[in-house]
Amino acid sequence: MVPPIGISLQYILRRIESQIYHENQSHLAGLSQLSCQKPLSFRLGTKNETGIIDEGSGTITLYLGLDAGGSHCRARLIDENGDILGTGHAGAANTRIGFENSLNTLKAAWNAAIADAGLAHNDIDRIRAGVGIAGYKRAGAAEAFAAAPHPFETIRFASDAVIANLGAHAGKDGATLIVGTGSIGIIRAHGEDKTIGGYGFPVSDEASGAWIGLEAARHAVLAYDGRTEMGPLARNVLDRFGDDPVAIVRWTDRATATDYAGLAPLVVEAAQLADAGAMEIVRTAAIQIDAFVEALIARGASAICLMGGLGPVLRPWLAPTTRDVLVEPRHDALTGALFLAGWTGLPRG
């Protein structure tokens, strides 16, 4: 996965294309899509004979960001100006798959980005890397990643929530509430990151997809018994399980948070159809999000980004006071990983 020693032909071609791109942005129609996506304004650095980077001779630092989520890992390599040199992808790198597997997935993604950029092998130690990883709070994970060997000048690890928050507030102080399969609040104040919730389902992760899915299963079983009204939500959940509550229970023996979250869309749909049971679940989730936001404000947050798959869906149900403090994220989590790496520039586009 390591690119060939020396500057590759691909790299030089890209650099030329990039210069054309920057000099003639209005005449780009004829250029390939690839070059448009990856504008380069990359000054080649040199190393002196001792191998020490000579800043004075034009050597620049490169920044590598990795966003390693529960299902997918993305890598982006940029120069100091924020121009994208290369990107890479790999599968899930969540620590749930084990530290070694997780690290190997990260390596696959970053090697792909380095190869995509056509970087010379001896340019790799000019990279400062930032990695946001799902499950980073798992016991022992932080220590294991810190001790892992890497080829970069520096590497910093954090949770996926931390880089999402860094991206959302362009590397500045701010808070984010992520409501996806799980839920977590994160606040960065005076350069320090603190989290609220997000300990994992079913004890924590209020209002998350997993939480909503469990409530949906509970509701369906109650409706089957005639202990609550059989509306569209209960009907749809029961239909998934052959109208058999025993089948639901068998499923729960092995169901993961992700499995439970798979029922959440049924709740959202049914709530939009004014199904009473679904609306109660969504309203309770909204109250929990309001409480999350209140706790973030109590810790000093004044502007909060609501992110994650369920964020936009639940937004209309939130209290007006909650919606008042919500702001749109400025950049994505991958950009946040670049800020974590130490980049202080402004993302392009």
Added chain:
Amino acid sequence: MVPPIGISLQYILRRIESQIYHENQSHLAGLSQLSCQKPLSFRLGTKNETGIIDEGSGTITLYLGLDAGGSHCRARLIDENGDILGTGHAGAANTRIGFENSLNTLKAAWNAAIADAGLAHNDIDRIRAGVGIAGYKRAGAAEAFAAAPHPFETIRFASDAVIANLGAHAGKDGATLIVGTGSIGIIRAHGEDKTIGGYGFPVSDEASGAWIGLEAARHAVLAYDGRTEMGPLARNVLDRFGDDPVAIVRWTDRATATDYAGLAPLVVEAAQLADAGAMEIVRTAAIQIDAFVEALIARGASAICLMGGLGPVLRPWLAPTTRDVLVEPRHDALTGALFLAGWTGLPRG
């Protein structure tokens, strides 16, 4: 475990003791504790040469009841008059341990009761057995038990909840709500048993020990975050986990319903100390029990027994309208198993 062929000496001695017991109940002080526990008024039956029981010659039916709970299995053998001939004990026979293991545990308990009674081998086919078993609703369990060979005249299987309800209402129509590790409502109307809830944790079993325990863990994590007040309940739960919410989450990876139910006593204690979080959990549990009782009433129940370890504890928190319909159980589940077996007598004592 099968007693020797023919009437054993022990059996004859007991029979004599029993007759003394019944004839001279006021002069029993000198008899052994054993004979007091097991009064016998058992007329010996005979079989004709074809092996068919000859009712006319004085043969009577014996009744064997088994209460096979999640942690313990009890057996009781009686005659038509309700006099106890023998008792037996064994470990957990819940279907969770697998059908074969479960059946072997049942056999150990019933063989112990038969041996304790000193029954002759050829008297065993005069027994009508009734077995109430935890986890009987598990898929395939009813079919497996029905197909299992047995040495009795008849055998009937049901869930542990069904025999509890039969015992509570002396074999007559009635309803019972059992709130222990799990929760289930059961109603017998016109000789037919129907259940409400009890499908299993975490989807069902509202207000159960497991449900309360999960809520306690959730509350503790919220309090750790400062998202709710740190009262005695949160303090006690966190202390159990070294004040580390991550340790709670690790525990939930493997925690069973029984494990969660282990936290319920902390909730009950804290609620009695007016801890706000604990009171909210107990109040929510009480509302769920009120709803359970409402559903049983809607199905025709007029008198409901509240049983299980958490029943008495939660009773003071129930709505007055709920408490108004609660009655004390008349007999225990083991007696219910004897009714299931077909016995129609009145329990002694």
